[in-house]
C-alpha cells in the first residue's frame with residue numbers, strides 16, 4: 179500500500195503506536211448474546227477470547243466477525259451508496275471476494291488482538307454493520323472505522339458503536355491516539371468523526387485516493 183502526505187513526502191512511522199498486546203479486557207456476560215441468538219463459540223477466536231473482545235451498548239451488540247456474517251456483509255457492502263467511500267476492500271468479486279474481506283477482518287483480530295466488530299441491533303438481532311479498530315501493516319495509525327447498513331442510517335448507530343470503539347482503544351488496547359481516514363466528500367462520516375470528538379488533522383493520499391485524517395488524543399476524553 180502506498181501512502182503519501184499532502185505535500186508528497188514519504189510516509190513515516192506514526193507518532194503514536196498502540197500497544198500490540200491488549201490488556202485488562204472487561205468481562206462480558208454471554209447470556210445477552212445467547213438471548214439474541216448470536217453464536218459466540220464458532221470461528222477462529224476461542225469462546226473466551228470472543229467474550230473478552232465483545233461489547234454491549236444501549237442498542238447494540240458488538241463482537242468479532244464470524245463466518246455466519248458472510249451473507250449480511252454481502253448485503254451491506256453491495257449497496258453502491260455504502261461501497262463508494264470504503265477503503266477496506268469490499269465485495270467486488272462475488273462471494274469469494276466477500277469471504278476474503280471477512281477473512282481480512284477476522285484475521286486482524288488474530289494478528290493484532292483487536293479489530294472491527296460486527297454490529298448487531300439488539301431490537302431485531304440483525305447484523306447492521308461493522309465498526310471498530312483497523313491497523314494493518316503500514317497503516318498510518320490506529321484507525322476507528324464504521325460501516326452501517328443503508329436502511330439503518332441516521333439512527334445514531336455508527337456513533338454509538340464508534341464511541342465504544344474509542345473506549346476500547348484507549349482503555350483496553352492501550353492506544354493514546356486514534357485516527358479516522360475519511361473521503362472529504364463523505365459528510366455523514368465526517369459528522370460521526372466529529373460526534374466522537376475527532377478533529378481534522380491532515381490530508382493523506384492512500385492507494386491513490388485523497389483522504390482527510392481526523393483524530394483524537396486519549397487526553398481529550
Ligand SMILES: CC(C)(COP(=O)(O)OP(=O)(O)OC[C@H]1O[C@@H](n2cnc3c(N)ncnc32)[C@H](O)[C@@H]1OP(=O)(O)O)[C@@H](O)C(=O)NCCC(=O)NCCS
Nearest residue numbers: 260263324325326331332333334335336337365366367369
Ligand atoms: C458513515 C455511516 C457509517 C454513518 O452511519 P450512521 O449510523 O448513519 O451514523 P449516525 O447516525 O451515527 O450519524 C450520522 C450523522 O450524519 C448526519 N448526516 C446525515 N446525512 C448527512 C449529510 N448529507 N450531510 C451532513 N450530515 C449528514 C446525521 O444527521 C447524523 O448527525 P446528527 O446525529 O448530528 O444528526 C454510514 O452512512 C455508512 O455506512 N456510509 C457508507 C460507508 C462509509 O462511508 N463508511 C465510512 C468510511 S470513512
